[in-house]
Amino acid sequence: MAVFIYRRGGLSYIILTKLPTIVGLKSPIRNYSAFYLQRKDLFNFLPNHKASIIFLGDSITAQCEWSEFFHNSIIKNRGLAGYRTDGILARLNQIVKMRPHKIFIMIGINDLLAGVSATDTLANYSEILKQIKQESPETKIFVQSVLPINKLSRTYLTYFSPLTNTDIAEFNSRLKSTAEEFGLEYIDLYSLLIKDGKLMTSYTFDGLHLKGEAYVIWKEAIERYVN
Template sequence: MKTKQHNLNIKRKLLALLMVALGISNSWAQKDNYSTFYYQRASMFEKLSVDSTDIVFIGNSITNFGEWSELLNNSHVKNRGISGDRTTGLYNRLHTILPGNPMKIFLMIGINDLEHGASVDSVVQGIIHIAERIRNESSQTELYVQSILPVNDKLGKFPKHTSKGIEIIEINKRIKSYCQKNRIMYIDLYSRFKNEDDERMNQKYTNDGLHLKGSGYLLWSSIIREFIED
């Protein structure tokens, strides 16, 4: 019994050393901490194809809820958002997208990481991990990194998300800098959705301080349309 436990401990240590050598943290190796909905939707994406003519939207519920193909009047647009998703969850399912070498990818992710207590540094690093994997595994894909949207804590809903306004500003600042240094297109949605006189999301576009109403999706699609059609 002791020998078996000893061997198991050795295997665990070797795995930990391998993960360190590959630059993988425990959080990035963890795969079993997502919602039932995550696995339901991710399993569907396992069965659906992506090819080089496609424009793929990836992210969390804010992406998930958009009827992108209709909003952009483009049958090549595919929605791969999952409600509740985080940077680790998105990273772990890129294998269902990247082998198809899509024409373009539009990325927005990070707010749910903050809701789960992640630091600004962790969220920024998570977004960078995703961007670098896309560039390494699908080099012909045009990547568009979209800012995290502002939130509004005055509506009394989703307090763990809507209390993160300061963190969102800092993440967007760092991600913009990363994109500029690495010649990745950064799309500033944040400034178009916030109030003129403060940093909260304009209530024209939300009724819960986090998710978008139809008017919000119309604004979003109007901002990115030029990148879809170029």
Template sequence: MKKLLVFLFVAFTLPAITKAQVTNQRLFDTANFMPEHYAQRMALFATQKLPKNPIVFLGNSITEMGNWQKLLNDSNVVNRGIGGDNTYGVLHRLPEIIAMQPAKVFLLIGINDIGKDIPGTVIAHNIATIVKQLKEGSPHTKIYVESIMPVNPDVPNFPQHYDKQGYILNANKLIKAAMQPLQVPFINIHDLFTDAQGRLNAKYTADGLHLTQTGGGYEKWIAFLKKGGYL
């Protein structure tokens, strides 16, 4: 009976992550993902006057490159994207997000973890930890976790260490599963941007990884969020 209960616990607790896995990720400490740009962005954030209970877009360069205030025509929107950031970096800077007591947080993170071959189980675990800390520190915040976006290695200037589409799909499954017990919406923007081969549609990107400012990708993203009732 005891063995059965242990089996059921493991089977239905997703994503599964062992203590050893967490320990092994110490080499991926936030210090390894805090380049000069990270420090510059954090210094900029510290000087900004913030609106009360803002809508926060939180993530990496894909988020940083979005002009969210203009896209939404809303000065209550705050961009907290940092190019090169990963799940560890977001965890490191989460107190600044919690201090805002945001009305909503849209989190898109994970592609830089994948670029460093951090396991999908660890990515999902870290995102779940981010969500739990947000819930605890800012209980009135509505949290939305967005899927990792597709990539397209056939586009010129593509950084080859991101050529891991299968890895992305697996991580998204694990992240989605991790959000279910936390009752946090998982928004599938991955499929929003794919072409017939399941890659990032070339019309939205110049390097197979990021969205361009003028390709219409960000506008499509916002329209999708509005249609889904998230904005």
């Protein structure tokens, strides 16, 4: 847990991001790490490619080498650790100006872990989809479910969030309806990674992020859409 706190920005991560949620404030203060800001700035200077396939999301997306997985150099990973739906909205122009061929999006778990309501999270999600469709109408959008978690003993998930997989499943049900309203493909990854009501222990180190085996399952689930 100490390593996680350090990587997310030290004690300020707890004081500014988690403490407000614990004491009942509706909207925690955002405190971005230097790594987050560096990656976000770098994305402004990377070359655009209209035939690209974008993977958009948080650290769960960011931590996979998608182009190597699919042997496809036009796949661009635009995942960023700590991302929430409002963060996606704040830099969506970086994505839509590329006019990508496809976007695979997975976002929402950080919102829910931070205590943002499902309704507010989905409102942001709908705005993301709306803006992509309006500003890059030829882009094919694939909405991927939020993944289950596993509250392994002595992890930050146990201490800092009351979120359950029941909550996530309910969110995904509403997310699927949202995707259908926009006429988009919804990909259920949640069901592929859950067993006995939790993210399979063999698929995770910390109850949230994925091991390689889980990424293989993810890859196989979306391969026909990517290709």
